[in-house]
Amino acid sequence: MNNSIYGGAMPAQSTEAAAAPAPRKAAGTQCGSRPIFLVGMMGAGKTTIGRQLARQLGREFLDLDHELEARCGVRVSLIFDIEGEEGFRRRESALLQECAQRTDIVIATGGGAVLAEANRRCLRELGLVIYLRARGDELYRRVARDRGRPLLQTADPRARIAELLAQREPLYEEVASLAVETGIMPVSQVVQSLIPLLQKHEAA
Numbered sequence: 001m002n003n004s005i006y007g008g009a010m011p012a013q014s015t016e017a018a019a020a021p022a023p024r025k026a027a028g029t030q031c032g033s034r035p036i037f038l039v040g041m042m043g044a045g046k047t048t049i050g051r052q053l054a055r056q057l058g059r060e061f062l063d064l065d066h067e068l069e070a071r072c073g074v075r076v077s078l079i080f081d082i083e084g085e086e087g088f089r090r091r092e093s094a095l096l097q098e099c100a101q102r103t104d105i106v107i108a109t110g111g112g113a114v115l116a117e118a119n120r121r122c123l124r125e126l127g128l129v130i131y132l133r134a135r136g137d138e139l140y141r142r143v144a145r146d147r148g149r150p151l152l153q154t155a156d157p158r159a160r161i162a163e164l165l166a167q168r169e170p171l172y173e174e175v176a177s178l179a180v181e182t183g184i185m186p187v188s189q190v191v192q193s194l195i196p197l198l199q200k201h202e203a204a
């Protein structure tokens with residue numbers, strides 16, 4: 001990917017190996033070696049849950065937003081400022097197509113990665129996709145104060161979330177083989193609830 005307009009001042013942050021000793025792998029939850037993708041709205045928990053799920057499964061973890069930031073050397077919000085959403089989406093798609101070739105990995109996608117049809121095909125065909133679902137008011141509560149999400153820098157972020165959710169929910173549903181509600185359980189419980197779902201999916 002050509003990142004030449006950016007410097008590279010951000011600390012390198014590629015795939016995360018588990019920092020602490022990994023727990024024993026949950027048996028039979030490897031879905032072959034295909035990547036496990038997490039999709040869902042901003043604040044649904046893709047980054048937080050993805051990191052813990054990867055540890056639980058003994059897989060690597062990669063967050064597409066963080067990987068893009070590491071490669072470009074700037075925050076996602078600055079890419080939006082300089083190249084607009086369109087420029088960001090081009091970079092996001094290229095990175096997704098590249099990272100989807102990897103194996104034994106959990107990948108947290110960006111909230112809007114499902115917007116492009118080519119990305120949806122890539123997610124469906126190359127991996128197992130989990131939709132992390134949460135209600136608009138809970139998403140708002142989680143991300144309202146975070147200035148790092150450019151699409152929410154509007155006069156009425158709550159309404160913006162509702163609009164994005166209405167637009168994207170069918171797309172998340174379309175690509176996902178599994179879905180879990182993240183608004184009602186703490187992160188560790190969401191991860192624990194995913195293990196039997198993955199096992200069932202593997203057995204099917």
Ligand SMILES: Nc1ncnc2c1ncn2[C@@H]1O[C@H](COP(=O)(O)OP(=O)(O)OP(=O)(O)O)[C@@H](O)[C@H]1O
Binds near residue numbers: 044143
């Ligand atoms: N199940 C949960 N219960 C409570 N808080 C949660 C839960 N999941 C995530 N959070 C919190 O919500 C915030 C947003 O989570 P996170 O950054 O993982 O979302 P995301 O889906 O990666 O969003 P984005 O698409 O913007 O990267 C974090 O502060 C996180 O700790």
Ligand SMILES: O=C(O)C1=C[C@@H](O)[C@@H](O)[C@H](O)C1
Binds near residue numbers: 041042112151
């Ligand atoms: O929902 C979205 O469109 C986005 C979510 C984030 O993960 C980032 O990818 C970026 O802020 C755009």
Ligand SMILES: [Mg+2]
Binds near residue numbers: 046047048063065108
């Ligand atoms: Mg994230």
